[in-house]
Amino acid sequence: MNPFYLVIPAAGIGLRSGRTGPKQFETVGGHSLLTLTLSRFLGHPALAGVMVALAPNQSPPDDFPVDPRIRLCVGGDTRALSVLKACQALRAPADAWVLVHDAARPFVTHDDIDALLDSLADDRAVYLVGAVADTLRTHDGETLPRERIHRVLTPQGARLGTLIRALDLPVTGTDEVSYLQAAGVPCVPVESMGHNLKITHPGDWALADALARQPGF
Ligand code: CTP
Numbered sequence: 001m002n003p004f005y006l007v008i009p010a011a012g013i014g015l016r017s018g019r020t021g022p023k024q025f026e027t028v029g030g031h032s033l034l035t036l037t038l039s040r041f042l043g044h045p046a047l048a049g050v051m052v053a054l055a056p057n058q059s060p061p062d063d064f065p066v067d068p069r070i071r072l073c074v075g076g077d078t079r080a081l082s083v084l085k086a087c088q089a090l091r092a093p094a095d096a097w098v099l100v101h102d103a104a105r106p107f108v109t110h111d112d113i114d115a116l117l118d119s120l121a122d123d124r125a126v127y128l129v130g131a132v133a134d135t136l137r138t139h140d141g142e143t144l145p146r147e148r149i150h151r152v153l154t155p156q157g158a159r160l161g162t163l164i165r166a167l168d169l170p171v172t173g174t175d176e177v178s179y180l181q182a183a184g185v186p187c188v189p190v191e192s193m194g195h196n197l198k199i200t201h202p203g204d205w206a207l208a209d210a211l212a213r214q215p216g217f
């Protein structure tokens, strides 16, 4: 398997989370969220290096893993800028593979990471998606065909040079694929076999805590 780099944007303020501080430093199942998320990747034999983007003057959590592959950089005002700055700070070859993964998603599975890495190929990007369980209806009352819609998750991956070029484009998006598509890069969805919860709203904490305390997690 090809080596890959990991970028974790962790410079957000967690406005929707209902907590007073940034959510990635909150405790879930006895560990900080950031450390839990990092731990999903650190055991991967193909992981070459990690760049974590933190807000200015932010120290890592007390339980942050000691691992020579992990480095820190300062993020930006938007998620995309945090990812761009982390990609630039990696100083890896332009053709290196990079996976970008939200600090707020501690439940990504090893199988999903491997499925993404297996799907990476020249001139294309990959991203994890989940099926929609609910009926989808617009505010105007139109019901959307849910078989034509998926939930877009992370990790999302591409070659480092391709990702940096895309994130520099004058577009706005809440994930890497928005920028990669604008750059004309084919983006291939990979179906997730896990739940990959992103802790976002106050009600997510109790569920995350229960999941993180499961035996074998
Ligand atoms: N993020 C970042 N830099 C920003 C904004 C977000 O690195 N300027 C990171 C967050 O720390 C998080 C990931 O991007 O790990 C996904 O973003 P989201 O879940 O939206 O987190 P927040 O932006 O922190 O939360 P909110 O939108 O509720 O304020």
Ligand code: MG
Pocket: 012
């Ligand atoms: Mg946000």
